[in-house]
Amino acid sequence: MRGASQDWNLLTALSTVTSSLVLADPMSAPRLFKSRLIILAIILAIGVFLRLPPELFQPNTAPLHALESLHPRPDDQKGGYDERLYEAYAKAIGTNGLTSYPDIVRAYIEKQKTLPGSILPPLRFLYIFLAYLYHALFSTPERTALHYLSSIFSMLTLLLSAVFASRLGRSSYTLGVTALMAVAPTQLHMSQHGLVDGFFTFWAMLALWSLWENLRSPRDWRWLTVYVFALCACVITKENAFFAWVAFIGIIAANRYFFFGVVTREMIIATVLGPILGVAILLILAGGIGSLTETYTLSVSKNYTLDYAIQTGDGPWYRYLVDLLLVSPVVLLLAIGAVFTIRREQKAEWFFVLFIAISYLIMCNIKYGMNLRYANMWDLPLRVLAFGQLLSLSRLFPRAQNWLIIWATSILCLIEFHQYIVLAVHFPLYELATQYLMYALKILKLSPQLHP
Amino acid sequence: MVPAAMSQLPEKRLGIVLLCLVLFFGAFLRIYPSAGLKYPGVDESYYRHGVMFLVHNGFTSYPSLVRNYAKVQPALPVAIIPPTRVTLIAAAFLWHQIFNTVPLISLRAVACSATVLTLLISALFLYRAAGLAAAIAVSALLSCAPMQIQLAQRAYVDGVFAFTAILTLWLLWENMRGPSSLKWLVPYGASIALMVITKENAAFVFVGILSILACNRWLKIGEVGLNLVITTFAGALAGAATLVIASGGLATLIQAFHANISKTYVTPYVIQTGDGPWFRYILDLIAMSPLVTLLALAALGRLSFQEAISRYFALFLAITYLLMSNLHYGISLRYTAMWDLPLRCLAFTQIVLMAASVPPRYRTIFIPVAVAVVCAVDLSHYSLFFVQNGTYDPTATEILHQLNIVK
Numbered sequence: 001m002r003g004a005s006q007d008w009n010l011l012t013a014l015s016t017v018t019s020s021l022v023l024a025d026p027m028s029a030p031r032l033f034k035s036r037l038i039i040l041a042i043i044l045a046i047g048v049f050l051r052l053p054p055e056l057f058q059p060n061t062a063p064l065h066a067l068e069s070l071h072p073r074p075d076d077q078k079g080g081y082d083e084r085l086y087e088a089y090a091k092a093i094g095t096n097g098l099t100s101y102p103d104i105v106r107a108y109i110e111k112q113k114t115l116p117g118s119i120l121p122p123l124r125f126l127y128i129f130l131a132y133l134y135h136a137l138f139s140t141p142e143r144t145a146l147h148y149l150s151s152i153f154s155m156l157t158l159l160l161s162a163v164f165a166s167r168l169g170r171s172s173y174t175l176g177v178t179a180l181m182a183v184a185p186t187q188l189h190m191s192q193h194g195l196v197d198g199f200f201t202f203w204a205m206l207a208l209w210s211l212w213e214n215l216r217s218p219r220d221w222r223w224l225t226v227y228v229f230a231l232c233a234c235v236i237t238k239e240n241a242f243f244a245w246v247a248f249i250g251i252i253a254a255n256r257y258f259f260f261g262v263v264t265r266e267m268i269i270a271t272v273l274g275p276i277l278g279v280a281i282l283l284i285l286a287g288g289i290g291s292l293t294e295t296y297t298l299s300v301s302k303n304y305t306l307d308y309a310i311q312t313g314d315g316p317w318y319r320y321l322v323d324l325l326l327v328s329p330v331v332l333l334l335a336i337g338a339v340f341t342i343r344r345e346q347k348a349e350w351f352f353v354l355f356i357a358i359s360y361l362i363m364c365n366i367k368y369g370m371n372l373r374y375a376n377m378w379d380l381p382l383r384v385l386a387f388g389q390l391l392s393l394s395r396l397f398p399r400a401q402n403w404l405i406i407w408a409t410s411i412l413c414l415i416e417f418h419q420y421i422v423l424a425v426h427f428p429l430y431e432l433a434t435q436y437l438m439y440a441l442k443i444l445k446l447s448p449q450l451h452p
Numbered sequence: 453m454v455p456a457a458m459s460q461l462p463e464k465r466l467g468i469v470l471l472c473l474v475l476f477f478g479a480f481l482r483i484y485p486s487a488g489l490k491y492p493g494v495d496e497s498y499y500r501h502g503v504m505f506l507v508h509n510g511f512t513s514y515p516s517l518v519r520n521y522a523k524v525q526p527a528l529p530v531a532i533i534p535p536t537r538v539t540l541i542a543a544a545f546l547w548h549q550i551f552n553t554v555p556l557i558s559l560r561a562v563a564c565s566a567t568v569l570t571l572l573i574s575a576l577f578l579y580r581a582a583g584l585a586a587a588i589a590v591s592a593l594l595s596c597a598p599m600q601i602q603l604a605q606r607a608y609v610d611g612v613f614a615f616t617a618i619l620t621l622w623l624l625w626e627n628m629r630g631p632s633s634l635k636w637l638v639p640y641g642a643s644i645a646l647m648v649i650t651k652e653n654a655a656f657v658f659v660g661i662l663s664i665l666a667c668n669r670w671l672k673i674g675e676v677g678l679n680l681v682i683t684t685f686a687g688a689l690a691g692a693a694t695l696v697i698a699s700g701g702l703a704t705l706i707q708a709f710h711a712n713i714s715k716t717y718v719t720p721y722v723i724q725t726g727d728g729p730w731f732r733y734i735l736d737l738i739a740m741s742p743l744v745t746l747l748a749l750a751a752l753g754r755l756s757f758q759e760a761i762s763r764y765f766a767l768f769l770a771i772t773y774l775l776m777s778n779l780h781y782g783i784s785l786r787y788t789a790m791w792d793l794p795l796r797c798l799a800f801t802q803i804v805l806m807a808a809s810v811p812p813r814y815r816t817i818f819i820p821v822a823v824a825v826v827c828a829v830d831l832s833h834y835s836l837f838f839v840q841n842g843t844y845d846p847t848a849t850e851i852l853h854q855l856n857i858v859k
Contacts, residue, residue, distance in 0.1 A: 314856040316742075319855075321746075325738065329730075340750035340753070396755055443848050443849075444849055445849075
């Protein structure tokens with residue numbers, strides 16, 4: 001991949017919060033480096049602990065019961081309709097075998113035709129299949145397997161964020177971004193419920209990271225393989241892969257102006273090949289192009305008549321901004337500040353801004369199709385921008401810059417964690433619809449027909 | 453504040469004509485009765501009652517009005533509007549006496565006049581502080597500000613209060629920027645007094661003013677002399693003294709405020725609509741004027757302001773936001789009318805900064821187009837909230853419902 005010097009760069013990128021101290025006393029560099037690795041390990045440990053599924057802390061039987069008081073248990077324990085469907089699909093694989101998947105898809109089509117609104121299709125294969133696999137390997141009930149899977153992949157997203165941030169080549173980003181991701185309310189929420197969106201975020205971020213690496217290290221077959229694999233995984237995980245994919249295309253097209261790296265023919269082929277592979281897998285699973293097309297057509301068309309989607313998925317173009325503000329106010333405000341202050345040479349920031357902007361443009365124009373869960377894949381890009389803005393602001397106070405950034409990041413993490421507690425621990429939040437968030441925050445108390 | 457292309461508007465006369473057109477348009481939007489809801493709202497009814505009381509009993513009976521309130525309020529289950537908001541009631545009474553209009557129309561006329569005056573003094577303020585181009589652009593933005601137009605259409609005190617607050621801010625600016633002179637000090641003191649007798653929210657502005665005076669050493673906005681500090685306190689005291697006289701004594705005034713505040717916390721409407729986290733105002737502002745708010749937030753996020761006027765507004769916004777967002781059950785978008793000018797000034801600053809990254813040949817056209825787009829979005833929101841849906845009080849519930857975000 002890269003040579004030893006690149007590895008050293010990675011390690012230094014992992015470490016430098018107090019870079020000025022390193023320069024002041026070169027002898028202390030290894031010690032500081034070690035201490036930063038310890039801090040990173042602590043951050044990751046906290047992030048992983050917060051993501052552990054609540055089932056592990058249940059009284060009497062659960063292995064981590066002794067730590068129950070430390071774990072923020074989500075108030076919602078009922079789960080939702082989606083979880084039951086994923087569970088049913090996973091059970092169907094267990095009962096009939098993987099080869100019967102086309103029958104599951106056909107059964108979905110028949111059922112969907114009779115329903116007035118949309119239900120989730122079984123073509124979110126990867127999540128369902130891995131839940132089945134987990135169940136088969138560890139004899140865990142399917143529903144619990146879904147929870148564990150969400151939890152594991154949320155942890156993997158956290159680890160991926162740490163590695164991705166370290167590869168940006170900016171000092172202090174690893175610790176800062178990882179800390180912000182460790183307590184990101186929507187990340188924590190996804191880890192505690194059997195929802196596909198956190199799982200999808202992992203694959204989308206893996207694809208985004210591998211795109212970045214492919215741009216920086218052209219024609220490296222290992223990065224190309226990861227990229228193809230991640231894109232394929234996105235497609236067989238959720239339909240939202242389309243939004244991420246269009247954003248990738250946009251980034252590749254914009255490379256001409258922003259010079260993120262080198263766009264090679266191999267990379268373009270990989271960008272097309274990954275989704276084609278995914279679609280091919282879906283075709284096999286659906287039992288033909290007819291079933292696949294019908295599944296998506298039904299799912300999309302019935303969504304426009306689904307009362308729940310009409311009630312919760314509507315709004316103007318800035319609906320996602322409202323939702324993000326409700327969940328992570330300071331991160332959003334910092335990210336907005338960053339968007340308006342990025343200089344041309346800040347390639348990593350532009351990379352993330354383009355990813356958010358292009359996918360936002362599509363996602364905010366989907367009628368009755370707006371939901372903060374879908375914005376889960378923006379969590380890392382937003383936090384990279386927010387942390388970058390914190391760094392920029394701290395430069396206004398050069399004497400106290402290092403301590404300021406440490407304190408500001410810590411306070412920001414506390415605010416984020418507090419938001420999670422308010423939204424999901426003190427309130428039975430399951431669906432991230434605006435009205436529920438507003439109820440949790442006590443902004444909304446009565447029906448919208450309220451008059452003074 | 454403005455790039456060369458804008459600051460070098462070829463003819464000053466043409467610029468002034470343009471500014472007059474913008475102001476005329478803004479005044480038209482305020483005067484033309486476009487609001488969808490015509491019947492009197494709750495607040496309007498209380499103000500109307502106040503004016504009618506004065507009409508029947510004479511202006512000198514004002515202390516009786518306050519005494520009655522102080523007597524009645526403790527027995528009521530909810531807080532009602534106190535008659536200590538002297539400016540609106542007195543001005544409406546005066547309007548009634550001069551034009552012989554009914555109390556509600558008099559109140560609405562006063563509110564409308566105040567918002568038109570807000571627009572005029574804002575233009576003057578910006579013209580003196582940042583130049584003609586900035587005055588034109590910010591006046592255009594302010595002309596289309598949804599809350600300003602709404603406050604002109606109803607008998608709310610908030611539009612009148614916003615006028616007094618912005619007048620005070622402007623006069624403070626003039627006093628800080630120029631040598632100490634009675635020409636500016638006396639109107640400044642009078643504007644503070646007027647603000648105090650307009651609404652209790654004067655306390656927030658007053659703290660904002662004190663913060664500006666205190667932080668001037670670091671922000672380098674201008675000169676803060678002893679005369680200015682004395683005038684600031686003298687104005688506030690004069691306002692308080694007027695309130696005492698209008699109430700017929702200090703005890704009645706305290707009793708009236710105490711009764712109002714204690715009942716506010718048990719008023720269901722206030723509990724249901726005035727609660728929320730510290731970022732509730734940002735949420736409300738984004739819902740009402742998304743582009744203006746985003747641009748202003750971007751400008752604020754830089755924390756580095758070239759122009760003194762931006763530092764001045766940024767500090768004022770920060771301090772008043774800090775106070776107002778921490779008021780239990782006391783959050784309402786109407787109270788933010790006094791931020792309309794600072795927010796739009798900062799939004800314009802951001803537009804100008806963005807113009808710097810636009811290719812030079814498009815730079816001249818970029819700023820007017822951007823301002824026009826922001827104005828169009830604001831007007832469309834005014835139309836949605838207040839014309840089509842006839843919103844009386846723009847609570848978060850109400851406006852998010854009308855945006856189809858909450859159903």
